[in-house]
Amino acid sequence: MPFFSHKLMVRNRNNYNMQVKSLFVAFLLILSLNMFAQAPGKPLSAEGIKGESLFKLNCASCHAMNAKLVGPALQDVHLRRSEDWLLKWIKNNEKLRASGDKDAIAVYNENGKAAMNIFENLSDDQIKSIIGYIKEWTPPVKVGPVVGDPAEADSGFFSSSTLYILLFLIVILMVVLLILRRTKGQLQTTVNEVDGISVIEPTEPTAAQKRNAELKKRSNPTIVKLSIGTVVALSLALYGYKFGATEIGVQQGYAPEQPINFSHKIHAGEYKIDCKYCHSTVEKSKQASVPSVNTCMNCHKGVQAREKYNGEISPEIKKIYAAMDYDPDKPNGQQFGANPKPIKWIRVHNLPDHAYFNHSMHVKGVGLTCQTCHGPVQAMPVIQQYATLQMGWCINCHRERNIDVENNPYYEKLHAKIKAEKDNKSSNYSKYYTKDGKINVSAAQNGALECSKCHY
């Protein structure tokens, strides 16, 4: 705070007031912007939040709310179908179709006869909460585009981080405002003294003033200041913690520009090439691995997309040839050239070194689809990080997913124990069974939340 001389102060008094006023207007403006930013939809209920996470886990890889992905858009599906029908369909659509349900067959045909996954692992309650989420869902005001730098990933102006920054600014501005007001009051007094204007003390204090005076007398100013300070410090710390926990190092939406403009939308979406054709080690290794360039060459020796480039080879496919030092005009000659240059892809999904993740366990061992974690890759022209890849995200899945106790002989002993619980009518029964008597053991119950499952 610069210190002004009295004279200067006096001369600029009016100016000063103007400044304060304009600041105040700006503040209001920002506040209103802020209100606007918060506009999208009603907040979800607790049930809705539960449904949302289930939806993301199970459905989002094939369904969006207001757009057709692999499956149809689900907005207002509860209006189109009865809950009972939905339950049956989601649990086992094959069975429903086999039973001759007309609607079911129609849906199947409408969507290019692509069968939906079977979700017998979901309980009725879980499906109901998913439906509940669909009911509650309202379209967001604006969805930021997801291309480019990670910093731009949340590039919608009203994204949460902008919101935090604005809130922070508002708090600071309010503090500035308060200080200015106080300074102004003091200056006024001083000016009055200088000008010889004596402020007329009201002869009789009003009731309210009396009450205030009484309060002031009873409260210790230091304690008041300290408590306000503590509250401010705490809220700042809380904000810092939240920022650290949810923002730093989290690259959800990260979609860097790759050296070759490879589109999963074309390969996996349009041409329906199985993920495992290229990411061939996903069932054997901890790494799904970026395919070696000779895998690309399997098709692209022939596929050159000349039709789209006036008879020229697509510039992107040329990059593959450059990497291999391959001459497409002499396909019968030397297979690959002498000066190959490996392609430096930019890694999108990146776990820290201290976290061990094994693809083969999840894909082959558990049978998850790639989309569960990587999102609707088949709809992504540029590959992007779909999940947060935070530990909480891993843990949630480990809590919610069930292990295949009945069919995987690895769990032989556990299965025997669980069966014994049922036979003995033990108090642990509810731990391992759903209400309708089906085995229901989450990965977490088998120790999947323990540190050394991933950290060693």
Added chain:
Amino acid sequence: MANKQTYWKGEDELLRTKDFLASQKNEFHEALPLDEVLSENNLGLSANRRDFLKFFGFSIAAVSLAACNKTPIINVVPYLVKPEEITPGVANYYNSTCGACSAGCGVTVKTREGRPIKVDGNINSPVSGGGLCATGQASILSLYDTERLAGPQKLKDKTSSLVEWSAIDADITKQLTAINASGGRIAIVSGTLHSPSTLGVISDFTAKYTNTKHITYDTIGYGGIISANLTSFGKQVIPSYNFDKANVVVSFGADFLGTWISPVEFTKAWASKRKVDSLNKESKIIKTIQFESNLSLTGSNADYRFPMKSSMEAIYITSLYNAIAQKAGVAQLPMVKSGELAGSAIKQSAEALWNEKGNSLVISGSNDARVQTVINGINLLLNNYGTTIDLDNHSNQFKGIDADFVQFATDLNNGGYKAVIFYNTNPVYNSPMSEMIVAGIKKAELSVSFASNADETALECQYIAPDSHYLESWNDSEPKAGLFQLTQPTISPVFKTRQAQESLLTWAGLATKPLVDPFANKTILTQKAEASIYYLYIKNKWAMMGVNSDATFNQALHDGVYKINAKPATTPAFSANLNAIVADLDKITINANAVDLVLYQNVSIKDGSMSNNPWLQETPDPISKVTWDNYVSLPKALAEKEKIANGDLVDVTVGSKSIKGLPVFIQPGQSNMTVGLALGYGRKGKIGEKGEFEAIGKNAFPFVTYSNGNYNYVTNGVKITKAEGNYELAQTQTHFSIEGRDLVRETTFNEIKENPKAGNDKMVPHLYTLWETKDYKKDGAPNHHWAMSIDLNTCTGCSACVVSCNIENNVPVVGRAEVRRRREMHWLRIDRYFSFSNVNKVNYEADLFIKKDYESEKITKEKGLEAIDNIESKKADKATYDHWENVQVVHQPMMCQHCGQAPCETVCPVLATTHSTEGLNQMTYNRCIGTKYCANNCPYKVRRFNWFRYNDNDQFDFHFNNDLGKMVINPDVTVRTRGVMEKCSMCVQNIQAVKTKAKRERRIIKDGEVKTACQRACPAGAIVFGDVNDQNSEIHKLFMNERSYRVLEELNTQTAVKYLVKVRDTETAKKA
């Protein structure tokens, strides 16, 4: 029942010296450097409040700014053409042969994405039997050694310059041709070669350059045995020793469990005869009797160990011959001198041997052919040939004949050789004739070395044509007659090196590829043209041996081993004149009052060829627990007499040769009137503390003497004089104290035959616990409970497991200075406990009551220390120290015990260490904030704190801070950073990998499928790991075994590691 013996870790603890007691009272080993920190001007608390605020503000701002970097962009670079056999993230295994020494253990090499990261024993190989010694384990780091030469070198005045292969090939070929044409002699000096193909290459080379002579020179020679077998049986070889067929073995100074000939093979065989389960009255284990000067690894595991003066060995051995001859009723040898050791050791040994006639074994570490001939005579009297000794299927592991090399050195020095080629040998460093060879090399017109590092010999030569590491090479070997093994490359050459065999073929003009496949008579395909010349040479050689199909060859390559039927072992005819030999031996004059110098090999450093390997340097000697140095091992009696204390510097003089300033270590068990000194030290290497080239220890090879056609490692008459100064050896042993607790349990063989619970019949203490008892079997999923059992009876303390653990788990090397500060990082250490063989001789307790009072804090610190001073000054006169040479040793591997009720877990403020439902004590590095509470609360003292970021700190310039050395890092294990605690995880990465595999393949885990690194390394099979919840598993049976016990059971920690009681085959149990 009280302990039968008092165990102690070191002299200090036994004698309860003043320093020891004072240090036990301190919480920290070092005083905290508070004063130092506070007195520094710029950061002192003397700064005023404003300064403090400035610093505070600045630090906060700096930290925030430093944290504000952008997330780095990480690239993925896939293969262009992925090799079919490589799956990123999945290890490949190849069978090969260890090249660390010429014993030729079969190994299995683990590679990840084409780089070798671990070497373990190949289960198919009869030499390694699935185990591998510390040196073999560590040899993988030599591949990633920054000191390796980047390509062929031309030397001038010891400075080398890189040249092209074609250039040196042209030079060398031209000179060789000229020398050969002018009739000049060419020498190829090598270590023992038992590769049929390499020998073939040398004979092809000789056929081209007809004046070539091949001289075999072993750093540590066994020429005595080889010559003795020539005189005795007409066979110039080392026989195969079958310890697994012996019921009693008497060894005179041969450290067959540590360093002698083929220690891995012998340990395996010896341990197989130490099994003490389901015994009956007739059961036998291998009774081990050791006569020696230095306390060796074998001595520490012997049932009876008799300290002797090694210079008198010939006399004792002849006495043993005579004692047995008496029993056999044959003529005795005419030895005038005769000797017997305390406790009629010779007589007892003769008795034991005679009782097991035909199933016994007598060996000697002596390199004197005459002594070895007498040993042959004893074994013949005992009818051991054909059972425990096999001359028909002999060993090829060492072939050097010392006289040949001495002749070569003399000739070379006389200008008798115009060209000399050194292959896999370094005589300038390790020969006592070093000076002669240096002078001789200068006289030769051409001198070439195949050394991969610029070693002492290579630096004297004109050219260095660096050989590839054995993990980059093709080769074959025949360590034992009829046993063939293959070596295959597991990585492309890291540098521009070339196999020595290929170089020799090139210089002989034979490096042309055969156009026809030796096996199928097929024209070699184009892609095979990439195969190395030497690979095709090996195939040709094997085709000549009778392997004539790709299927057989590839099967041999897959297994690593190819055997042809063993010949039946026979008893050979004896042709030596023992009477004449003994008469000759009788003439040796031995001064009984002079001190013997006994040179030995350290179990990890061995002959020093890998002395720049930091893993080996930091592996503590199994007996003294000293790292990073060699030292004069002094008996207590001599130390007291000469008034030399631990850590004093002494000058050692033998005749005209002398080494100044060697540190002293007073070694319990060292025979009186002898001192020990390790070979293999004193080499300069870039693993000094600050990246400078500095020698580690002192070179003792000049003390090796040559007489009667063989090198001698024992010298009678050494002078030890106290020098100025002091030196603190970096020792890991005394870092903790036992506090009189019952950690090791032992019994005798006779007792355990009567009572399987012998030695383990301790009262189970009342178990109280503060915490709610958690039953992991009940509450969690009943899948696994991982556990480990360690058999103290077969554990020899060889330290292979320590090195294996370091490699598997990316354990950093900390260096000498940090070991002195007790900051070694080893997850697995081997505790070594001494006890006196005859404890009743000395009653320490009476003298030491004041110390006891002091310990129990009945008297004040000042008064206590003063009183102790008085005692010590008095005691020095009256004590004798003869009993110090008679100690017994127990080795106890100690790692995280994975307590079911872990003391560490309850004190961690951030839950960084927790328990898993599978019985593991988990350590989560990314949660740890480094309070070290857990380490304080751990009763086993197995937790290690990362004081530095060893992997990026140039103050720790070993292998972890450079790009090449980092190649050996196991990618499945986190490299820990500064400020976190770490400890044994029971190789959880392997557990998880096997579980994942089983779940994927939808099956249960087989017993023995999960193996820890220590278990895989152990040649004795002392470590067993598995799931105790599996009722049929081996670990479950071992947990139910009567011998199994938990360390510190009274703490109710419910450990997942159990030990099996040690059993000694001694006659009577000592009662306390």
